[in-house]
Amino acid sequence: MSVQNGGFSASVNAMYDRAVQLMDLRPGLVKKIRVCNATYTVRFGVRLRGEIHTFTGYRSVHSEHMEPVKGGIRYSLAVNQDEVEALAALMTYKCALVETPFGGAKGGLCIDPTEWEPHELEQITRRFAYELIKRDMINPAQNVPAPDMGTGEREMAWISDQYQRMNTTDINGRACVTGKPLNAGGIAGRIEATGRGVQYALREFFRHDDDVKSAGLDGTLEGKRIIVQGFGNVGFHAASFLSREDGALVTAVLERDGAVQSDAGIDIDTLHMHIRENGGVKGFPGATYHEDGAKLLEAECDILIPAAMEGTIHEGNAREIKAPLIIEAANGPITAEANDILRDRGCIIIPDLYANAGGVTVSYFEWVKNLTHIRFGRMERRAEEARHQLLVDELERLSKNRDVPWTLSSDFKTSYLRGAGELELVRSGLDDTMRAAYGAMREVWRARDDVPDLRTAAFIVSIGRIAASYQAKGL
Numbered sequence: 021m022s023v024q025n026g027g028f029s030a031s032v033n034a035m036y037d038r039a040v041q042l043m044d045l046r047p048g049l050v051k052k053i054r055v056c057n058a059t060y061t062v063r064f065g066v067r068l069r070g071e072i073h074t075f076t077g078y079r080s081v082h083s084e085h086m087e088p089v090k091g092g093i094r095y096s097l098a099v100n101q102d103e104v105e106a107l108a109a110l111m112t113y114k115c116a117l118v119e120t121p122f123g124g125a126k127g128g129l130c131i132d133p134t135e136w137e138p139h140e141l142e143q144i145t146r147r148f149a150y151e152l153i154k155r156d157m158i159n160p161a162q163n164v165p166a167p168d169m170g171t172g173e174r175e176m177a178w179i180s181d182q183y184q185r186m187n188t189t190d191i192n193g194r195a196c197v198t199g200k201p202l203n204a205g206g207i208a209g210r211i212e213a214t215g216r217g218v219q220y221a222l223r224e225f226f227r228h229d230d231d232v233k234s235a236g237l238d239g240t241l242e243g244k245r246i247i248v249q250g251f252g253n254v255g256f257h258a259a260s261f262l263s264r265e266d267g268a269l270v271t272a273v274l275e276r277d278g279a280v281q282s283d284a285g286i287d288i289d290t291l292h293m294h295i296r297e298n299g300g301v302k303g304f305p306g307a308t309y310h311e312d313g314a315k316l317l318e319a320e321c322d323i324l325i326p327a328a329m330e331g332t333i334h335e336g337n338a339r340e341i342k343a344p345l346i347i348e349a350a351n352g353p354i355t356a357e358a359n360d361i362l363r364d365r366g367c368i369i370i371p372d373l374y375a376n377a378g379g380v381t382v383s384y385f386e387w388v389k390n391l392t393h394i395r396f397g398r399m400e401r402r403a404e405e406a407r408h409q410l411l412v413d414e415l416e417r418l419s420k421n422r423d424v425p426w427t428l429s430s431d432f433k434t435s436y437l438r439g440a441g442e443l444e445l446v447r448s449g450l451d452d453t454m455r456a457a458y459g460a461m462r463e464v465w466r467a468r469d470d471v472p473d474l475r476t477a478a479f480i481v482s483i484g485r486i487a488a489s490y491q492a493k494g495l
């Protein structure tokens with residue numbers, strides 16, 4: 021694991037401790053919120069290629085102040101207990117910040133998914149899910165996973181199906197996991213939700229001139245030079261939306277096998293295709309290849325988007341980073357030590373708790389959709405249409421009256437009656453969530469001289485809400 025000085029959990033806890041020092045909370049509650057409630061380790065065997073292979077997996081529950089608990093399942097050889105516990109803690113704080121009614125959890129399996137064929141991965145995933153389901157560590161009311169590094173909608177479909185086979189009478193079975201394909205109970209816009217959320221977070225930041233000036237920048241996202249580390253689900257979608265829809269210029273992309281750089285901007289879709297066909301960025305035409313990809317974290321740019329994994333910006337390279345604005349699309353990409361070095365140099369960091377909350381926000385919509393058993397948007401559309409129809413009829417009746425000097429245009433009617441489809445509802449719900457959470461975080465940051473950065477402000481908002489939830493329950 022690349023997080024330095026004591027591990028990922030220590031880094032998250034250091035950030036937590038800084039925030040609680042600025043709050044008025046009882047010491048017992050401070051400790052209760054910080055500790056990880058439970059971590060389950062499972063070792064299981066699967067017969068593959070004529071051999072029994074033993075795998076190690078984890079499911080960690082950080083906080084059950086709200087249930088179900090929520091958090092992705094990661095497939096990576098680097099997965100370990102400290103990592104899942106840190107990620108579970110971040111889920112607790114993230115859910116509170118964006119007001120999704122979940123506690124925090126995370127899971128992981130020590131595996132390199134590229135080493136296995138899809139049918140083998142299915143066997144492994146179903147067996148891992150079986151181990152967790154039989155202990156209620158996957159359950160629509162208690163513990164709801166989602167995709168993370170190395171997993172996607174395919175794995176979520178297998179997990180959902182495994183749960184439903186083992187719980188045939190649970191009518192809410194599909195809600196046991198989110199991030200499923202659309203035809204298996206998923207929701208429009210979930211795959212790209214985290215990248216979309218990064219885009220909405222940056223748009224919100226650029227709506228506040230003071231904040232933009234604090235980073236030494238000006239204007240809008242148009243023409244801003246962006247460097248992206250990690251071109252997976254989150255990094256690719258964020259880069260794609262920001263370049264296609266906001267006019268930003270992605271000048272470098274860093275991947276496992278190196279980095280590609282072009283001051284004229286990289287075509288995101290072409291690079292995506294190149295990586296699919298070649299397994300890495302090397303050989304991408306029209307851009308300079310650098311074997312030491314991580315070195316490009318230090319290149320000149322306006323916005324740096326670490327979207328790979330934790331701890332890639334640490335004490336060892338933080339002084340060399342030139343980006344005035346960093347948005348943490350990954351979880352924990354900046355260690356606690358690096359955070360302070362960067363802040364002291366004037367860099368503004370939009371923290372992970374907020375920046376990558378798009379995934380869990382849209383997962384919440386998917387969970388609600390599964391529990392209601394109705395396509396998101398369908399009810400709303402009918403109700404809205406009926407309401408609008410009444411209004412339109414009334415206005416039309418009035419307009420026929422000679423005393424009223426105007427008539428309704430057909431454009432007005434069309435747009436008023438269009439209603440909202442699932443994707444529109446998901447996007448507007450996500451946008452609303454990202455704006456509200458930024459507002460809450462920013463208010464604390466700007467109102468208090470003792471709050472040094474957006475991250476501390478985010479923790480203060482989130483811990484305050486978790487504390488209120490525990491207190492309301494009478495703990």
Ligand SMILES: NC(=O)c1ccc[n+]([C@@H]2O[C@H](COP(=O)([O-])OP(=O)(O)OC[C@H]3O[C@@H](n4cnc5c(N)ncnc54)[C@H](O)[C@@H]3O)[C@@H](O)[C@H]2O)c1
Binds near residue numbers: 250276
């Ligand atoms: N998928 C989600 O919905 C979601 C939601 C919230 C947060 N996150 C976080 O975002 C990060 C990325 O997740 P993802 O789902 O996009 O994973 P992914 O597996 O789809 O993509 C990760 C990408 O990063 C690359 N990578 C890994 N290590 C690297 C390194 N050291 N340098 C450069 N590139 C590297 C991988 O090759 C891969 O392309 C993780 O920290 C994850 O916890 C993901």
